[in-house]
Amino acid sequence: MDPRLITAIIVVVGVPGVLVGYIWGTEQLLRIFPERAKPRIRPWLWLAPAFAFLGLFLVYPTIGTIIRSFFSRFELNQKFIGFDNYIWFFTSSDALNALKNNLLWLVFLTLFTVALGLLVATLVDRVRYESAAKSVIFLPLAISMVAASVIWYFMYAYKTPGEQQIGTLNGALGVAGVGPVPWIQTDTLSLNTFMLIIIMTWMWTGFGMVIISAALKGINPELLEAARVDGATEWQVFRGIVFPLLVPTLAVVSTTMVITALKTFDIVYTLTNGQFGTQVVANLMIHEMFTGFGDFGKASALAVILLLAIVPIMGFNIRQFRAQEAVR
Amino acid sequence: MRSRWRFITPVVTLGLLLAACSGGNNAGSPPAGSGGASLQGQKVTVIGTWSGDEQTAFLKMVKPWEDQTGATVAYTGTRDINTILTTGVASGVLPDLAGLPGPGQMAEYAQQQALQPLDDVLDLNTYTSETSPGLVKLGQVNGKTYGVFIKAAIKGLIWYSPKLHDYSSSPPATWTDLLSQGKANQGNAKSLWCLGIESGAASGWPATDIVEELVLHSAGPEVYTSWYTGKTKWSDPAIKQAFTTYYNDIVQNAYGGGTTAVSTNFANAGDPLFKSPPGCEFFDQASFITGLGGFKAKKAGTDYNFFPFPSINDQYKTAVEGAGDLFGMFHATDAAKSLMKYLVTAQAQDIWVKIGGALSANKNATDYPDDISKRSAELLAQAQSFVFDASDNMPADMNSAFWTAMVDLTRGKKTVDQVLSDLDKVQATAYQTS
Numbered sequence: 001m002d003p004r005l006i007t008a009i010i011v012v013v014g015v016p017g018v019l020v021g022y023i024w025g026t027e028q029l030l031r032i033f034p035e036r037a038k039p040r041i042r043p044w045l046w047l048a049p050a051f052a053f054l055g056l057f058l059v060y061p062t063i064g065t066i067i068r069s070f071f072s073r074f075e076l077n078q079k080f081i082g083f084d085n086y087i088w089f090f091t092s093s094d095a096l097n098a099l100k101n102n103l104l105w106l107v108f109l110t111l112f113t114v115a116l117g118l119l120v121a122t123l124v125d126r127v128r129y130e131s132a133a134k135s136v137i138f139l140p141l142a143i144s145m146v147a148a149s150v151i152w153y154f155m156y157a158y159k160t161p162g163e164q165q166i167g168t169l170n171g172a173l174g175v176a177g178v179g180p181v182p183w184i185q186t187d188t189l190s191l192n193t194f195m196l197i198i199i200m201t202w203m204w205t206g207f208g209m210v211i212i213s214a215a216l217k218g219i220n221p222e223l224l225e226a227a228r229v230d231g232a233t234e235w236q237v238f239r240g241i242v243f244p245l246l247v248p249t250l251a252v253v254s255t256t257m258v259i260t261a262l263k264t265f266d267i268v269y270t271l272t273n274g275q276f277g278t279q280v281v282a283n284l285m286i287h288e289m290f291t292g293f294g295d296f297g298k299a300s301a302l303a304v305i306l307l308l309a310i311v312p313i314m315g316f317n318i319r320q321f322r323a324q325e326a327v328r
Numbered sequence: 329m330r331s332r333w334r335f336i337t338p339v340v341t342l343g344l345l346l347a348a349c350s351g352g353n354n355a356g357s358p359p360a361g362s363g364g365a366s367l368q369g370q371k372v373t374v375i376g377t378w379s380g381d382e383q384t385a386f387l388k389m390v391k392p393w394e395d396q397t398g399a400t401v402a403y404t405g406t407r408d409i410n411t412i413l414t415t416g417v418a419s420g421v422l423p424d425l426a427g428l429p430g431p432g433q434m435a436e437y438a439q440q441q442a443l444q445p446l447d448d449v450l451d452l453n454t455y456t457s458e459t460s461p462g463l464v465k466l467g468q469v470n471g472k473t474y475g476v477f478i479k480a481a482i483k484g485l486i487w488y489s490p491k492l493h494d495y496s497s498s499p500p501a502t503w504t505d506l507l508s509q510g511k512a513n514q515g516n517a518k519s520l521w522c523l524g525i526e527s528g529a530a531s532g533w534p535a536t537d538i539v540e541e542l543v544l545h546s547a548g549p550e551v552y553t554s555w556y557t558g559k560t561k562w563s564d565p566a567i568k569q570a571f572t573t574y575y576n577d578i579v580q581n582a583y584g585g586g587t588t589a590v591s592t593n594f595a596n597a598g599d600p601l602f603k604s605p606p607g608c609e610f611f612d613q614a615s616f617i618t619g620l621g622g623f624k625a626k627k628a629g630t631d632y633n634f635f636p637f638p639s640i641n642d643q644y645k646t647a648v649e650g651a652g653d654l655f656g657m658f659h660a661t662d663a664a665k666s667l668m669k670y671l672v673t674a675q676a677q678d679i680w681v682k683i684g685g686a687l688s689a690n691k692n693a694t695d696y697p698d699d700i701s702k703r704s705a706e707l708l709a710q711a712q713s714f715v716f717d718a719s720d721n722m723p724a725d726m727n728s729a730f731w732t733a734m735v736d737l738t739r740g741k742k743t744v745d746q747v748l749s750d751l752d753k754v755q756a757t758a759y760q761t762s
Contacts, residue, residue: 073760075418158591160584160600160607182591185739273529275735276590287728290411 117208462714524597619685
């Protein structure tokens with residue numbers, strides 16, 4: 001029999017079997033405890049698999065990475081070198097450039113996606129073809145990052161002046177009588193980094209839009225009616241009522257986007273691999289791991305730096321989320 | 329909604345875990361019986377860098393072996409062979425046979441005992457008599473053969489269009505001749521050189537090839553070797569000279585300048601040769617270009633032709649730079665051994681070269697589709713001193729810094745002196761091994 005078929009059967013039959021078996025097993029185990037203790041023990045037994053998975057796949061590698069970041073480059077001959085890998089990060093021009101680009105990603109990706117998401121969500125809120133419009137904008141999120149990069153590679157394609165421009169942008173510029181611009185290769189004012197951010201914005205605007213739109217629907221229409229009856233203009237309604245009510249949602253969307261920006265990798269790897277001054281931290285990490293015979297020390301340090309940057313934002317995100325849930 | 333996810337997530341996680349486990353079992357293909365056993369139904373997993381036409385050609389090449397033995401080849405093509413093998417060696421999940429990024433990595437994997445020696449697998453006498461000694465030696469580590477070239481290429485061929493000017497009867501003998509004759513015969517061509525060094529994540533490599541050829545022909549194979557082994561500094565006058573020549577003679581005279589060069593894919597870089605009026609007169613690229621870009625649709629001999637890299641220092645004029653696809657074995661199963669043995673034979677190699685765009689390391693493979701491939705194969709077979717692509721021989725750190733340096737130099741972001749000092753800094757640590 002095809003091994004894939006066996007795998008499929010194991011997954012379909014085996015997985016629910018194991019789960020049911022586990023729950024049954026815990027109940028058997030609980031019998032040995034006195035009746036009063038059961039409610040206190042049961043949740044922990046149910047949580048145990050999750051803890052085991054988290055421990056094995058998240059906590060253990062995280063601790064391993066942190067430890068590895070204090071050791072030198074060679075796998076077989078690791079020397080403890082203290083903070084040298086971190087010192088390297090904050091003194092190497094490559095790494096600092098990556099950090100600068102990550103900051104650009106963080107600020108502008110967040111700004112663009114939240115602003116555009118808010119704009120679209122508000123504009124289509126009360127039109128007839130709302131769901132069609134939202135679907136179109138949400139669609140790019142379903143495309144893989146690499147595929148999106150390839151699509152935009154053709155948008156940005158550059159040919160020598162005088163030749164037929166196959167890139168959409170340069171084709172349009174040609175019609176307007178302006179010379180072609182090498183979008184991806186020009187790092188003046190970080191133009192190319194912005195071009196890469198636009199790709200990500202194209203993909204993630206839909207995400208912001210959907211969440212903001214849901215929050216808009218949650219606003220009590222009576223509030224808005226009351227304001228209008230009192231003579232408020234639409235702009236005043238938006239500024240004074242809608243926007244303040246949306247702030248917690250915007251915070252959640254923003255923090256999600258900040259995390260996405262910090263983790264940026266695929267687009268940069270596919271389109272430039274960090275060349276032309278577009279390096280970002282995650283790509284630098286892959287670079288350290290897989291070029292040379294792997295400097296896992298530096299790569300681990302980069303991973304830890306990204307982690308440290310993301311954790312507080314994630315914490316904030318969770319707090320916001322909880323606060324919002326409490327309001328509901 | 330939230331409560332439903334709570335249930336689904338562990339199911340999915342567990343499912344993935346099980347799938348991963350069962351996948352792992354397959355990868356460690358079970359050892360076959362003794363040597364004489366039938367290979368019927370066995371599978372050989374192969375990972376290589378070929379896709380598209382090259383992949384089709386490879387599969388065509390292994391077809392007779394499959395028919396004969398009843399075994400099958402499961403081929404996966406990837407552009408990320410470095411990443412796959414690095415993680416594979418660390419985790420032990422490796423294909424039976426794989427393309428290797430270069431001799432440097434091959435030696436590393438051999439020392440880690442991940443690669444299996446091929447001395448008992450190949451018919452060594454036949455193999456060494458049929459293959460250029462330079463290539464045989466590059467596949468060895470401590471006297472044992474770990475890698476074989478199942479495809480070769482010769483670098484530093486200067487391509488031109490005979491329609492603009494036919495150089496076939498009197499090719500330029502020296503670099504100075506090349507520049508002066510080129511200027512004299514430029515006709516309505518817009519520039520002297522075509523140049524394109526974009527190649528995705530590996531952008532810059534085509535320019536490293538040109539610098540290597542310049543080093544080889546001006547300073548000779550010894551300096552060339554001491555340079556890629558990290559003993560000659562980048563700022564050494566011999567190396568600096570090559571960078572300066574590249575920038576002054578090629579980039580400054582390139583079609584569309586450095587901007588076009590860094591944003592044009594190497595495969596399409598030669599296409600302006602065929603335009604009317606031509607974009608350029610010369611295009612420096614390896615023999616494999618005939619299978620790529622605009623070359624594929626054009627006719628060898630009438631639409632394009634080549635002459636060998638001209639001499640710079642007469643002492644080194646017969647030196648040739650080549651490259652190729654090294655192949656190694658990670659699991660010594662009977663089927664893998666049998667396939668490895670088959671791949672280097674003239675019979676198999678003939679299928680490969682007949683399709684075009686490839687040269688064989690095997691001198692007895694002669695089924696080339698046209699005169700041009702035949703001539704480049706002869707150059708390869710007759711080379712008095714043969715050197716391997718220097719950048720592919722450098723530690724990957726150094727190699728990738730070299731690529732980036734060429735991109736920055738070509739687009740005018742950095743000067744020759746700046747990139748050389750950057751490269752010297754990388755050289756200081758890249759060659760450490762412990």
